[in-house]
Every structure is written in C-alpha cells, then in structure tokens.
Amino acid sequence: MAFLQRAWFIVLFFVLTLFLVLWVGFFGKNIKGGVSMLEEIKTWGDVHISKYKLDNGLTVLLAVEKKSPVFAYYTYFNVGSRHEEEGKTGLAHFFEHLLFKESKNLKEGEFDRLMEENGAQTNASTWVDWTNYYQVLPVDAEKIELVVRLEAERLQNMQINEKQVTSEMGVVQNERRFRVDNDIDGTMNEALNRLAYEKHPYGRPIIGWMEDITKYNVQDCLAFYNTYYAPNNATIVIAGNIDPRKTMTLIQKYYGEIPASQIPEKEIPIEPSQTKEKRKKISRSDIEAEKALYAYHATAYDHPDTPAIELLSEILFNGEGARLYKQMIIEEEIASEVNAWFGHLKDPALFQISVSMRKRQPIQKAHNRIFAEFKKVQKEGVTQQELDRAKNRFEMSYYGSLGTVGGKARALGQYDVVFGDYKKAVKLMDRYQSVTLEDIQRVSQKYFVASNRSIVEARPKR
Structure with a gap:
C-alpha cells in the first residue's frame, strides 16, 4: 500500500512539473x-x-x-x-x-x-x-x-x-x-x-x-x-x-530598468450639447471655386451608434455609388469633390463632410442637396442593397488596411492605447456587420439635424 502511494505521488509530481514547464514555456507567464x-x-x-x-x-x-x-x-x-x-x-x-x-x-x-x-x-x-x-x-x-x-x-x-x-x-x-x-x-x-x-x-x-x-x-x-x-x-x-x-x-x-512616471489624471471638459447651427465664412484670393466643410457632433468610437454612422457615410458620400457623390459629381456636375469622414476618437468626434464646387457653382446648391438627403433618410431610410454595399466597402477597407505588418501594428496599437483593448481591432467587423436598416435611420434622425451642425464656407475673394 505504501509502495502504491509513493508511486502515485511520483506520477502526480511528474505531471504537475510537466504542466508547469509547458505553461512557462508556451505561455510565457514569466x-x-x-x-x-x-x-x-x-x-x-x-x-x-x-x-x-x-x-x-x-x-x-x-x-x-x-x-x-x-x-x-x-x-x-x-x-x-x-x-x-x-x-x-x-x-x-x-x-x-x-x-x-x-x-x-x-x-x-x-x-x-x-x-x-x-x-x-x-x-x-x-x-x-x-x-x-x-x-x-x-x-x-x-x-x-x-x-x-x-x-x-x-x-x-x-x-x-x-x-x-x-x-x-x-x-x-x-x-x-x-x-x-x-x-x-x-x-x-x-x-x-x-x-x-x-x-x-x-x-x-x-x-x-x-x-x-x-x-x-x-x-x-x-x-x-x-x-x-x-x-x-x-x-x-x-x-x-x-x-x-x-x-x-x-x-x-x-x-526593464526605465522608471515609471506619475501620469496626471487630466480632467477633460465635457462638450455641451449644441442647440443651434453655427456658420463661419472665409474669403480667400487663392481659391477659384466655393468650398464648404460641415460638422455634426457624433460619437466616441466605442459608442454603439458609431458603426451605423460610419456606414451611413459610405451610403451617402464615399465612392461613385454613394448617393450624393453620384448626384453632385456624376449626374449634375456641380461639384468636383464630395466626401465624408468620421474620426476614431476616445471622446465624441465630429462627422465631417467636405465639398468643393465647380467654378461659378454656388455652395448653396451643396447645402440644399446634403440637407435634403439627410431628411430623406430620416423619413424613408435606406435600402438593403445600399447597406450591404456599404458593409462590403467598409470590410474591404478594413482588411486592406491590415495588408501589411505596419497596418496590423497600427490598428492594434491605437485600439490598445485609445480604447484600452487591442481585441476591439480584432473583432471590429462584428460590430459593423450587425448594423440594421433601422439603425441607419435612427442615427440619421438623432445626429444629422440642423441644430447639431456647424459649417465653414470659403469663397473666392473678388
């Protein structure tokens, strides 16, 4: 009996030792x-x-x-x-x-x-x-x-x-x-x-x-x-x-020997809600056509509404199949540039739109078409085909950005530093693929309203 106990003890000791070696060797705990x-x-x-x-x-x-x-x-x-x-x-x-x-x-x-x-x-x-x-x-x-x-x-x-x-x-x-x-x-x-x-x-x-x-x-x-x-x-x-x-x-x-620092906890002021449209006009002699930048207060990147906002950007502005790109550049030929972007920021970011008009085309035409298209989405929504196209474009862009080791390092680093978890970069597409037609219409109604808008216009100095 004593012999069997010693044998079992030796076997158990061997198994535990092997487990410890494998843990350290393969998982690098220390x-x-x-x-x-x-x-x-x-x-x-x-x-x-x-x-x-x-x-x-x-x-x-x-x-x-x-x-x-x-x-x-x-x-x-x-x-x-x-x-x-x-x-x-x-x-x-x-x-x-x-x-x-x-x-x-x-x-x-x-x-x-x-x-x-x-x-x-x-x-x-x-x-x-x-x-x-x-x-x-x-x-x-x-x-x-x-x-x-x-x-x-x-x-x-x-x-x-x-x-x-x-x-x-x-x-x-x-x-x-x-x-x-x-x-x-x-x-x-x-x-x-x-x-x-x-x-x-x-x-x-x-x-x-x-x-x-x-x-x-x-x-x-x-x-x-x-x-x-x-x-x-x-x-x-x-x-x-x-x-x-x-x-x-x-x-x-x-x-390993570089000492840590006492990082101050900086209190960042909370931006108050915007209650009315803001505008600023610039006159410059170094431009030949009218331009405008638009900003709508939106969300921090880890907010649940962010994927829907970014996909709405694809549907309306980005690429030849986007509604406003097709209307203003291809069909009406009133603008030379129409695009939008949305920063991946720790705190609520601005959804920004940039428009450059063709010569002698007034920027008011851009205002009319952009504001009307937002109202149309708020009332009617978008189609499933448009949403699927936006998801496909975003997925292509996402995986394209990861095509190099530099792209992978950049994504992992930004998500770990800004959002505290590199795995959010790894699981990013899951958030975007789950966006519904109702989500697109809801965020258009919530964020893309006149009282939440700021505009900077630039005109040639005559």
Whole structure:
C-alpha cells in the first residue's frame, strides 16, 4: 500500500512539473524577471497575438506573422493634443521633432543614419489622443535588437536644450504656415474644429496655435517629456516574423530598468450639447471655386451608434455609388469633390463632410442637396442593397488596411492605447456587420439635424 502511494505521488509530481514547464514555456507567464504575459489569441487570420506587461508598466503586443519578410515596430504614447495645457498647445506634435535630435548615447542625426543604413522606413505622427513612432525593417535578429535599443534610448535619454528647442520652433512655425495658414483646407479644418467645439480640447489644432509655438521653452519641454514619455504611458507593438521569447528578452533588457512616471489624471471638459447651427465664412484670393466643410457632433468610437454612422457615410458620400457623390459629381456636375469622414476618437468626434464646387457653382446648391438627403433618410431610410454595399466597402477597407505588418501594428496599437483593448481591432467587423436598416435611420434622425451642425464656407475673394 505504501509502495502504491509513493508511486502515485511520483506520477502526480511528474505531471504537475510537466504542466508547469509547458505553461512557462508556451505561455510565457514569466519569460524573464519583470515580464508577465497578460493574454494571447490565435484567431486573427495567420497572426498570433500576445500581450505582455513589464513591472514598470510598459505594455507590449507581439503579432507574430511567420510569412512576413519584414517587421514593424510601433511605439504609441498615450498623449496627444487633448492632454496639453492652455497656452502650450502643439507640444505633443513638437516632440515628433525633438525625438530625432541628440540623446545621451546618440549624436544628432545618428538615429536617422542607423535606421537608413539598416533599410528602415521610419516616421512619427501625432493625433488628438496619441503620439506614435514607428519603424519597418527586414526581419533580422540584429535589426530587431537595434530598434529596441534605439527606441529605449529615446524614451529615457533625450538631451533637450535651448538650441534644439529654438531650432525646431522655427521649423514648426514654418510647418504651420504651410499646412494651415497658407492652405485653404488647413485653414477651414482648423476653423471648423474651433467653431464646433466650445470646451473640449479637440477644438484646438494638433500643430498648436502660432502664439503658443513661439513661446516654447526648455522647462516646458522637459516637464512634458518627463511626464508623458514613460513606460507606463506607452504601448509597443511589434508585428512580423519574430520570436516572442527572444523579443521579450530584448524588451526587458533595454526597457526593464526605465522608471515609471506619475501620469496626471487630466480632467477633460465635457462638450455641451449644441442647440443651434453655427456658420463661419472665409474669403480667400487663392481659391477659384466655393468650398464648404460641415460638422455634426457624433460619437466616441466605442459608442454603439458609431458603426451605423460610419456606414451611413459610405451610403451617402464615399465612392461613385454613394448617393450624393453620384448626384453632385456624376449626374449634375456641380461639384468636383464630395466626401465624408468620421474620426476614431476616445471622446465624441465630429462627422465631417467636405465639398468643393465647380467654378461659378454656388455652395448653396451643396447645402440644399446634403440637407435634403439627410431628411430623406430620416423619413424613408435606406435600402438593403445600399447597406450591404456599404458593409462590403467598409470590410474591404478594413482588411486592406491590415495588408501589411505596419497596418496590423497600427490598428492594434491605437485600439490598445485609445480604447484600452487591442481585441476591439480584432473583432471590429462584428460590430459593423450587425448594423440594421433601422439603425441607419435612427442615427440619421438623432445626429444629422440642423441644430447639431456647424459649417465653414470659403469663397473666392473678388
């Protein structure tokens, strides 16, 4: 009897030991001290996704795609123009410039040189909710380590000084003149956001107000860098033919000792409901035909109504089969451009429409047709054929955007940073395929009314 008990004990011990080895080996619960796997999924096409967190708060998403000859390395920081203070607008965008400057272990220009020598595509972008830095390189163990090392360097060791700040202030001022002040589309977009938003920081320009850009100083830049450029405010997404265990070992090696920061809980003001239509008119000598931008206050991207709103955009505006595109451009030939877009934002966004008229065609014709079409949908709805077409177009666009490792990394990073769950990107199409005809009619009645509308018109100066 004692012999049997010992035998069963040995068998049980062996089974438990084997289970533990398999758990650690295959699921990476503790790949190395300071790294924990949070979850993984294997159902996104041929891509295997796993999520990790370091002890200092750094979030890492690995999207393994074995067939890819390149890998993408995207670093998202949970800071955008919405996090800036009044009088310091544009700082999030300003750091796009500063992070390519000198650091403790890299001379100015050395980051770009090393990236170019290794065949990298590299860039950065700033949005209202996030800032992103990315590289795409051929798959190679040394190149992966190079990017990990250089991005960890930029996260903790930037040497921000008066010379750099002064130099880049001039660059950004010129960028603003080119993209906003001297560009009618930039001017109108900035005017529309300022007109539509009374309190929310989405009404401020990402590039910043010119009067703020001219006042940047080293102290403000250092405070911004030390606060928001921290591991517990970042998500790294690496997509491609990578080895998860080796990659996470490198991440821990270069990022593991970087201290976390105390991220302030910034109180974002709630935008009050709009109660009447707003209009602004612009007269410019650098345009030949009348133009208009329209904005309707809509929803945050994770709101249940968002898919129906976006599909309504496809039905009315986007593509040759869309109602207003067909009517205004193909049939009546009164406009040269008609399109609409809806931002994927953390807080309620604007549904925006852009129209450019042909020469000598008044913008009032666009107003009449757009407003009439919304009223028609509110009264009669849309057809099942139109809804199916919109869903198919959206699905093609969605999967088309995921055709590269960079596209996959971008989607996973944005959803994890902005909405707190990368799986929302994976399951996105489920939300859109479930939209009904009743949903389309309901959102048209709820959001696309005159009292919820802002318009910026531009006319040639005579």
